[in-house]
Amino acid sequence: DAGVIQSPRHEVTEMGQEVTLRCKPISGHNSLFWYRQTMMRGLELLIYFNNNVPIDDSGMPEDRFSAKMPNASFSTLKIQPSEPRDSAVYFCASSLEELHEQYFGPGTRLTVT
């Protein structure tokens, strides 16, 4: 059974460019979460979806960040324009809404120069 799939695994881009991170949750899971991990702030929740609907985006740092979930098997996190301080590892996780356990993908390491 495939776990959460994220692409790309690594992304290096220049300041001002648009970055799109992709996630495929575990089949059958109806909740999806985007996290960011940095040395300063640890693992922080950016946004989560239930049944493809954004429920809480209070963790999204600013308007440069946006996330979509057009269907149950795909989500994107977009940063436009990107800045050096966006450099971090971005994780996607999924779960069944009625359960607390979340299952994480391998992450995307983003470097903005």
Place this chain on the structure above:
Amino acid sequence: DQQVKQNSPSLSVQEGRISILNCDYTNSMFDYFLWYKKYPAEGPTFLISISSIKDKNEDGRFTVFLNKSAKHLSLHIVPSQPGDSAVYFCAASQGNKLVFGAGTILRVKS
């Protein structure tokens, strides 16, 4: 304001001995607690969890203890193995959302 705190950045234990990782929380509304293990260049992996209505949950070598009055939980690994060397994150749940601690690096020496 950190709602979930792991005050020990690192812990070193001899193989075969017990590893005890600690976690404190401040929000009494948390109703479920989880431990995750993370290896370098991988995502966190769910390890074990406990509901706030229990005080102990055991799964093989891993046991989680919850002390609600002290707002404290701990993860015991016994016996510790070199493959347990990783970063361990404590997480607390409020509804669907998880709040993570900063993590503790565990090194198990052979």
